[in-house]
Structures are given as C-alpha cells and as structure tokens.
Amino acid sequence: MEAIGGGELKVENLGCRYERRKDWIFRDLSFSVKPGDAVAVVGPSGSGKTTLAYCLAGIIPNRIKAEVEGKILVDGKNVLTSRLRDNVKLVNIVLQNYEMQIFGLTVEEDLAFSLENLGLEEHEIEARVKWALEKFRLSSYRSYHVHELSGGLKQRLAIASSIMMAPKYLVMDEPTANLDWNGIVELSKTISALKMDGRGVVIMTRRLKGLENVIDKVISLNGRNVSARAAAKLPEPENIVNPGRSEPVITFEDVWFKYSGERNYVLREINLKILKGQCVALMGPNGSGKTTLIKHVNGLLKPVKGRVTILGKDTKEYSAAQLSRYVGMVFQDPDKHITCETVWEEATFGARNIGVSENYAEEALRALGLIDRRDDPPYLLSMGEKIRLSMAGAIGMNPEILILDEPTTGQDEETLMIISSMINYLRSVGKTIIIVTHDSDFALSVSDRLVVMKDGAIAADGAPKEILLNRPIVEELGLEPPTDILQVVEVEL
Amino acid sequence: MIIKLNVDPRTKIIAFSSVIALAFMIRDLLVIATLAAATLLTLILSNKRGFIIRGLRGMIPLLVVAFFLWSFMHEWSLFQRYEGGINLQLGAFMSLRLFLILLSSLGFVATMGMRDLINALNSFKFPYKAVFVLGLTMRHLHTIAEDYRAIKEAQSSRGLELDKGSLFRRIRNYVPILIPLFVRSIENAEKLSLAMELRAFSLNRRRYLRRKLRAFDIAVISGCAVAVVLAILHYWIGVI
Numbered sequence: 140m141e142a143i144g145g146g147e148l149k150v151e152n153l154g155c156r157y158e159r160r161k162d163w164i165f166r167d168l169s170f171s172v173k174p175g176d177a178v179a180v181v182g183p184s185g186s187g188k189t190t191l192a193y194c195l196a197g198i199i200p201n202r203i204k205a206e207v208e209g210k211i212l213v214d215g216k217n218v219l220t221s222r223l224r225d226n227v228k229l230v231n232i233v234l235q236n237y238e239m240q241i242f243g244l245t246v247e248e249d250l251a252f253s254l255e256n257l258g259l260e261e262h263e264i265e266a267r268v269k270w271a272l273e274k275f276r277l278s279s280y281r282s283y284h285v286h287e288l289s290g291g292l293k294q295r296l297a298i299a300s301s302i303m304m305a306p307k308y309l310v311m312d313e314p315t316a317n318l319d320w321n322g323i324v325e326l327s328k329t330i331s332a333l334k335m336d337g338r339g340v341v342i343m344t345r346r347l348k349g350l351e352n353v354i355d356k357v358i359s360l361n362g363r364n365v366s367a368r369a370a371a372k373l374p375e376p377e378n379i380v381n382p383g384r385s386e387p388v389i390t391f392e393d394v395w396f397k398y399s400g401e402r403n404y405v406l407r408e409i410n411l412k413i414l415k416g417q418c419v420a421l422m423g424p425n426g427s428g429k430t431t432l433i434k435h436v437n438g439l440l441k442p443v444k445g446r447v448t449i450l451g452k453d454t455k456e457y458s459a460a461q462l463s464r465y466v467g468m469v470f471q472d473p474d475k476h477i478t479c480e481t482v483w484e485e486a487t488f489g490a491r492n493i494g495v496s497e498n499y500a501e502e503a504l505r506a507l508g509l510i511d512r513r514d515d516p517p518y519l520l521s522m523g524e525k526i527r528l529s530m531a532g533a534i535g536m537n538p539e540i541l542i543l544d545e546p547t548t549g550q551d552e553e554t555l556m557i558i559s560s561m562i563n564y565l566r567s568v569g570k571t572i573i574i575v576t577h578d579s580d581f582a583l584s585v586s587d588r589l590v591v592m593k594d595g596a597i598a599a600d601g602a603p604k605e606i607l608l609n610r611p612i613v614e615e616l617g618l619e620p621p622t623d624i625l626q627v628v629e630v631e632l
Numbered sequence: 633m634i635i636k637l638n639v640d641p642r643t644k645i646i647a648f649s650s651v652i653a654l655a656f657m658i659r660d661l662l663v664i665a666t667l668a669a670a671t672l673l674t675l676i677l678s679n680k681r682g683f684i685i686r687g688l689r690g691m692i693p694l695l696v697v698a699f700f701l702w703s704f705m706h707e708w709s710l711f712q713r714y715e716g717g718i719n720l721q722l723g724a725f726m727s728l729r730l731f732l733i734l735l736s737s738l739g740f741v742a743t744m745g746m747r748d749l750i751n752a753l754n755s756f757k758f759p760y761k762a763v764f765v766l767g768l769t770m771r772h773l774h775t776i777a778e779d780y781r782a783i784k785e786a787q788s789s790r791g792l793e794l795d796k797g798s799l800f801r802r803i804r805n806y807v808p809i810l811i812p813l814f815v816r817s818i819e820n821a822e823k824l825s826l827a828m829e830l831r832a833f834s835l836n837r838r839r840y841l842r843r844k845l846r847a848f849d850i851a852v853i854s855g856c857a858v859a860v861v862l863a864i865l866h867y868w869i870g871v872i
Contacts, residue, residue: 196830198826202826202829223829223830224829224832227829227830227831227832231830232830234823234826234827236823239820239823239824239827240827240830240831242827242828242831244750244751244767252831253831253832256831256832256833256834257832258834300831301830301831304831304832434785437789439785439788439789458788458793459785459788459789460788460789460791460792460793460794463788463789463790463791464791466789467789468786468789468790470782470785470786470789472782474812474816475779475782475783475786475812475816476783476786476787476790476808476812477812478787478807478808478809478811478812488790488808489790489791492790492791492792492793493791532790533790536790536791
C-alpha cells in the first residue's frame with residue numbers, strides 16, 4: 140500500500156443547514172485530526188453527527204444539497220469544493236448502513252472492486268488485496284460469499300474495502316450501532332490497525348463504550364432544541380397500585396424452533412415462565428436467538444416442537460394480528476413500518492386495527508412528549524422521536540405485554556431516559572415487559588430479571604445484578620460489561 | 633450418496649444448454665431415454681437432490697398429460713405430422729423430451745446461484761454494464777424481499793389482518809405494506825448510487841479473478857461439444 144503521510148484534516152468554522160430550513164444543524168465548528176489519530180464525535184440524536192460525517196466525506200454538498208460555510212482541508216484541498224470522485228482518496232466514509240457499500244460477490248472480489256475501478260494492474264490489485272486480507276484479519280474468509288459473513292465481519296469488510304481507495308482519513312457513521320460486545324471489541328482492534336497504518340479516523344457515535352482505549356479526542360455536538368420537545372409527562376408510578384406478580388403470562392414449554400429448510404435449530408429446549416408485571420431484559424450475542432424468541436411471544440413464529448402460551452392462549456391457534464391485542468411489539472427500525480401521513484394517524488394505526496379506544500394512544504403520545512407534533516408528518520421526526528412514536532403506537536393498543544427490540548440502539552441519553560421512565564410507569568400498572576438489548580447499563584437500570592441466550596438456548600436466568608456484575612460470567616457469555624465492572628478494571632490496572 | 637464435483641459455472645451453462653439443444657435435435661426414443669436417465673442420475677447425485685425430487689414430483693401430472701395427448705391426439709398437432717391411430721412410442725418420446733427440457737431447466741435453477749451466473753457471464757465476456765446491472769438488480773431484489781418480510785411482520789404485529797374480508801379489502805390491506813416498501817426501495821436506490829460513487833465506480837473497469845477451467849471442466853465441455861456436433865451431423869445434415 141502507498142505510504143500514508145501528509146497533513147492534518149482541518150475543519151475550519153464549518154456550518155451546515157439544509158435547503159429551505161431556517162436552523163443551522165451546526166455552525167462555527169472547528170477541530171483537527173492528525174494522521175494516526177482517532178477522533179470521536181458524540182452527540183444526541185438530531186445533533187448533526189451524520190450531517191458532519193457527510194460534510195467530511197464531501198457527500199454534502201456534492202450529493203446532498205445544503206448550504207455550507209467554512210472549510211474542510213486535507214493536504215491543502217478543500218473537500219467541500221472538490222468533486223466526490225477526487226475526495227474518496229482523501230477522506231472516505233463507512234456509512235451506518237454499510238451493507239449497501241459491499242458490491243463484491245466474495246470477500247476477495249469486494250476488496251478488488253475499487254482497485255479495478257481505479258484501473259490498477261492485476262499484480263498490484265493482487266498485492267493490495269493480500270495486504271488488506273492480512274491487515275483486517277480477513278484472510279480465512281477470502282473466498283467466502285459476502286452473505287455468509289456475520290454483521291461484524293461485513294462491517295470489517297466495508298472498512299477494508301474503503302481503505303482500498305487509500306484514503307488518508309476514514310469517517311465511520313455509528314459503527315457500533317448494530318454490534319454486540321464482541322463486535323465492538325473487534326472494531327476497536329480494526330481502528331487500532333488503521334491508526335498504526337497512519338490513517339486518521341473520525342467516528343460518529345452515541346456511546347464510546349468499548350472504544351475508549353483507541354480514541355484520542357472527543358468532540359461533542361450539542362444539538363438543537365431537542366430537550367425542549369422531549370419532556371416526558373408521566374403520572375407518578377407511586378400513585379398506581381401494583382397488581383402483583385403471581386400468574387405467569389408468558390410460558391415456553393420445551394420449545395424448539397428451526398426455519399423451514401434449515402437443519403439446525405435456532406431455539407433449543409426453551410423453558411421459560413414470565414410473570415405478570417415483570418420487566419425482563421433479554422441479552423446475548425448476535426445470532427443467539429433473541430429475536431426468534433420474541434417473535435414466538437407475539438405469534439409471528441410458531442414452535443416446531445413444544446408450546447408457547449400467552450395469557451393461557453396457545454400461540455399456534457392465533458395469528459400475530461389476533462395476538463396483537465395482548466402483545467405489543469416495538470421494532471428496532473421504525474422506518475420499516477411508518478405508513479401514515481401524520482404522527483397521530485401513525486400512533487393510532489394499531490388501535491384502529493383492533494378497535495381499541497384512541498385515548499390510550501393519545502395518552503402515550505403525551506407521555507412520550509410527542510403530542511405537540513401530532514399533525515406533523517412522521518418523516519420529519521428524528522430517529523429518537525420515531526422510536527418514541529413507535530412505542531406510542533404499541534402502547535396505544537393497550538397490550539398486557541410489551542416487547543421492545545433493541546430500543547437503545549443509536550439513542551441518546553435523553554431518549555433513553557424517556558424510554559426508561561415509560562417502562563417504569565408501565566411496570567407500575569402491571570404490564571409485563573421484555574426488552575432485547577446489548578446495553579448492560581440499560582438492562583441494569585430498568586429490568587428486574589435477566590435472561591441470557593447463547594446458541595439458541597437459555598444460558599443464564601436470574602437477577603440482572605447477579606449476572607451482569609459477575610465479570611467471569613459476563614466474559615463467558617460475551618455480554619457487554621456494565622460501566623461499573625469496567626471502572627473496577629481501570630482501578631485494578 | 634452425494635457427489636461434489638465443484639463444476640465451474642461456465643461448464644454448467646454449457647452443459648445444460650447442450651442437453652436442451654440435444655433434447656430438440658434427438659429423434660430416437662432410446663437415445664433420448666439414455667440422455668434423460670444420465671441427466672437425472674447426475675442431478676440426483678448432486679447436493680440439490682431434495683430440490684430436484686420436489687420439482688420432479690410437480691412435473692408428473694404434466695408428463696402424464698403429455699404422454700396421453702401425444703399418444704392419442706397427435707393428429708391435431710400444429711407442429712408435427714404423424715400417421716393416425718394410437719402411437720404410444722410417440723407419446724413416450726414426446727413426454728421424455730418434455731421431461732428432459734424441464735429437468736435441465738430445474739437442474740440449472742437448482743445448481744446455478746446468481747453469483748455463479750454472473751461470474752460465468754463475466755467470463756464469457758458479456759458486456760460488463762449488462763452483467764453489473766443484472767447482479768445489482770438481483771441483489772436489490774433480495775433487499776426488497778427482506779424489507780417486505782420485515783414490514784409485513786411489523787404491520788401484523790399492529791393488528792393488521794392481511795387475509796381477511798372480501799377480495800377488495802384484502803388488496804386494500806396490503807397498502808400499509810406497499811407504501812413503506814416503496815419508500816424504502818427508493819431510499820435504498822439512492823444509498824446504492826452514493827455507495828457506488830464512494831467506491832469510484834466505473835463501467836470501464838477490467839475484470840479480475842478469472843478462474844481457469846480445470847481438466848474436468850474441459851472434459852465436460854468437450855464432451856458436450858462432440859455430442860452436439862454429432863447430433864447436428866446425424867439428425868440435421870444426415871452425414872452419419
């Protein structure tokens with residue numbers, strides 16, 4: 140690979156606002172990144188992290204039209220005024236949706252894709268591909284088809300492929316968003332490798348956890364008026380009588396499941412009883428069967444062997460739509476199901492489908508700080524607001540059981556606080572809650588029971604503190620260590 | 633027993649095309665029966681046995697109908713003229729020909745992944761633009777299918793009954809699935825075009841990773857070529 144050298148990446152008085160918008164996303168932003176350094180840009184949802192990432196890579200204003208002021212200089216060239224095609228050799232980017240950036244059919248082919256586009260000689264392509272395979276620990280996956288790779292490996296491939304353009308700086312937009320703890324540890328190794336290679340790295344992220352050791356500087360983006368909109372107005376939980384937790388509302392009896400046409404079972408011998416009013420955190424590495432398990436609760440999947448009963452009803456006898464009266468589900472990516480023209484219509488969609496009063500949805504919107512935006516189109520909401528809208532829609536159906544699939548992914552502290560207080564409120568009125576998460580701190584703060592899955596089976600079930608504050612267990616199960624454990628480790632060091 | 637031959641995609645394209653071409657050229661019952669048996673044996677021994685057997689089961693009614701039509705009603709054929717009366721040999725021949733064509737197509741679909749096909753077309757020096765667009769489309773179709781599944785699950789979880797009510801109502805029920813699917817597809821297309829630009833995409837790029845044909849592939853291709861040439865000489869030109 141060509142030697143990396145040259146100057147700093149200098150951001151001078153950068154400002155950006157989208158066309159036909161009054162507010163600046165950010166303004167007078169100045170910082171610099173040295174070759175071989177990693178800088179993290181942190182900030183709440185809607186603070187402009189992705190906008191800044193797009194500016195650094197020259198996507199704004201080249202591909203996305205926006206009013207931009209200031210300069211971004213690399214080797215004396217202003218990224219903002221150069222063509223995108225020229226910028227890719229100075230600053231390249233790994234998008235949040237990195238799968239879109241993979242074009243090759245195999246790992247080797249994807250690494251060669253950019254080099255072929257650059258018109259390099261075959262022997263040079265061969266040498267560079269070999270270098271990247273070794274540098275990014277992909278040698279053993281050389282001939283793998285891309286679809287055979289895990290999420291973490293795909294991301295590593297996307298990073299390696301971006302590096303094939305030999306950029307001096309690499310920007311990553313929310314690289315930890317969909318990774319489990321092992322994935323984050325691997326990512327920090329990759330960032331170290333990039334730094335050792337003399338490349339500067341800029342990471343846009345909500346959380347630094349797991350990356351602290353490789354980050355040299357942190358820049359904070361504060362965001363615009365986010366807090367003003369998001370004031371949760373929940374009733375005091377103390378005023379509501381807890382109906383008790385004696386009866387099981389969800390029962391898994393020796394459940395086995397595999398997808399049709401597949402040989403291996405994704406769920407194996409699951410026996411689980413969840414009591415009314417419990418808040419259960421479901422954790423485990425990617426691919427351990429968490430999502431498959433929760434899809435059994437709302438009837439999207441039916442067990443191959445065994446039985447799942449929800450409030451005494453066998454899920455095999457009911458469709459997911461019928462079970463939605465009892466089980467509300469908040470999916471990870473709200474963009475996948477927003478269909479209506481206004482926030483109000485979206486929040487009441489489920490309630491209308493099953494004939495429940497719209498009052499519940501109205502209360503949920505109020506509690507989640509979205510009632511003032513009831514007439515806005517949903518696409519104008521930030522990601523944090525969309526998650527809250529999705530929650531309002533599920534709570535608006537007044538289900539007995541609420542499932543939240545990765546509600547913490549990519550969320551800022553403020554949204555997390557609102558989600559936490561809503562969970563506490565729902566628990567206090569006797570609702571049963573299941574939260575799928577990688578975030579140990581969040582699990583510790585809201586749940587009263589932790590179920591850990593590994594390889595399709597339940598590997599641990601108990602009080603969250605007992606499991607998550609036990610370092611050997613956390614390491615064995617591949618969970619994200621809570622901040623408390625990490626701090627103890629730092630003190631020991 | 634499963635035999636893994638790891639045949640090159642180019643060999644597969646040539647072999648299946650040759651079998652289909654031979655199915656149209658051969659006019660002897662015994663020869664077409666031998667070819668059908670050999671093709672069937674090869675596919676049954678492949679690791680796609682389950683898919684092939686399921687496909688074959690679906691073909692049985694079609695083959696039975698073809699056998700009776702050609703045996704008893706061949707006088708009404710628009711394409712072939714045979715002497716009147718019952719002709720069981722013709723029925724057997726025609727249903728075997730149909731079986732061979734369907735079996736080869738089934739085998740092609742079962743053993744030829746999209747990636748293999750694109751690699752093979754690349755190797756045959758098809759225009760890069762066409763092959764790249766084909767690959768991208770197939771990849772995007774996969775993304776759309778994934779999105780469709782996710783949206784359908786999300787809407788079912790919000791009480792949307794898809795298969796209830798009158799036909800009109802059922803069609804209307806799919807609107808909350810199709811709108812986000814459409815929006816996401818457009819967004820994905822935009823992201824894809826951005827990602828291509830970030831990888832300095834050029835339609836003039838040279839192809840890399842050319843795999844050399846192994847001795848087995850060369851033997852299969854040569855065998856196919858000889859069989860097709862012999863069939864042309866025998867059935868069309870009448871030299872041998």
